[in-house]
Amino acid sequence: MRVEQSVDVLGEPWLAETIGLPPDDEGPVVATLVSRRVERPTGRAVLHVHGFADYFFHTEYAAWWLERGYDFYALDLRKYGRSLRPHQTATYVADLHTYFAELDLAWWRITQRDGHDGPAAVVLSAHSTGGLTAPLWAHHRQPSGLGGLVLNSPWFDLQGAPWLRSAPAGAALDRLGARHPMREISREVTGLYGRSLHREHDGEWDFDLTWKPLTSFPVRLGWLRAIRAGHAELHAGLTVLAPTLVLSSAATVRPAEMDDDVHTHDVVLDVPHIRRWATSVGPHVTYVAVDGARHDVVLSRAPARAIVYAELDRWVTAYVDGPRVSTG
Numbered sequence: 001m002r003v004e005q006s007v008d009v010l011g012e013p014w015l016a017e018t019i020g021l022p023p024d025d026e027g028p029v030v031a032t033l034v035s036r037r038v039e040r041p042t043g044r045a046v047l048h049v050h051g052f053a054d055y056f057f058h059t060e061y062a063a064w065w066l067e068r069g070y071d072f073y074a075l076d077l078r079k080y081g082r083s084l085r086p087h088q089t090a091t092y093v094a095d096l097h098t099y100f101a102e103l104d105l106a107w108w109r110i111t112q113r114d115g116h117d118g119p120a121a122v123v124l125s126a127h128s129t130g131g132l133t134a135p136l137w138a139h140h141r142q143p144s145g146l147g148g149l150v151l152n153s154p155w156f157d158l159q160g161a162p163w164l165r166s167a168p169a170g171a172a173l174d175r176l177g178a179r180h181p182m183r184e185i186s187r188e189v190t191g192l193y194g195r196s197l198h199r200e201h202d203g204e205w206d207f208d209l210t211w212k213p214l215t216s217f218p219v220r221l222g223w224l225r226a227i228r229a230g231h232a233e234l235h236a237g238l239t240v241l242a243p244t245l246v247l248s249s250a251a252t253v254r255p256a257e258m259d260d261d262v263h264t265h266d267v268v269l270d271v272p273h274i275r276r277w278a279t280s281v282g283p284h285v286t287y288v289a290v291d292g293a294r295h296d297v298v299l300s301r302a303p304a305r306a307i308v309y310a311e312l313d314r315w316v317t318a319y320v321d322g323p324r325v326s327t328g
Helices: 059-067 096-113 130-141 167-179 192-197 221-235 260-264 271-280 302-320
Strands: 005-007 015-024 027-036 044-049 070-076 122-127 146-152 244-249 285-290
Touching: 015 096, 027 096, 044 059, 044 096, 044 130, 059 070, 070 096, 096 122, 096 130, 096 221, 122 130, 130 146, 130 221, 146 302, 167 221, 192 260, 221 271, 244 271, 244 302, 271 285, 285 302
Parallel strands: 044 070, 044 122, 122 146, 146 244, 244 285
Antiparallel strands: 005 015, 015 027, 027 070
């Protein structure tokens, strides 16, 4: 099979492969599989899925897995990052299950084409909105090669005032989202989180501000309707049998200006929701709250980041690289 890969925007030895998908009502659709291989193959791999208004640029996170002998793959979903095309509405999808198409194709490439086909050979990693989509996919597909699931601040419930999560609010969103799916939802975005990350502002990370804007992308009614449907499915209980690690910050704040809290808390999601719904993923879940971590815990400041990697090392050693734990 001929593999059409090119050097990725991250530079060598990173490669990118465009995956063609069926067109939608906006035209052609693609996803992008980014990869880097270890020098001495072990048959193990990681597949990472990004969050909302995001894409893969987390080379330090990838390096951690590569040093352990895992080939690293990251999927830029349709209408995100490398996969976003000029004719498309950035980030929009009307059903989270739509993403199963590119996840299926990426999984096949990793496990069958590239030879990571041993039992429990692949770890699925995901952040934020990806942390909702990935367990839904794993629940429905039950892939035999899934060795573990790492969820970095997964979006398990709608943040904000309690009335937003009420039954009347949900019913209203369902009606409006079906009738006016592309209507933008008015919201205040301060840009503080993006500024806390980017090296040209108050952070230390380099990423493309057209693919990950400081002030995010518009949120549309149809997309939020899809998110709430995903939340409802998660809350009803999933059955992901692989060991799962859920990582988050220890607390949430809603700052009005740039201060130390922006760097040391989750300023995007409500941490109590992550904690509450973590065990809805499956029967074997480890939850860790990291004091001082940001929303994307692997982009936290160095002290908190060190804790994140120590906890990840503990979990991988115990449940993925070590003896398998029976869930039945």
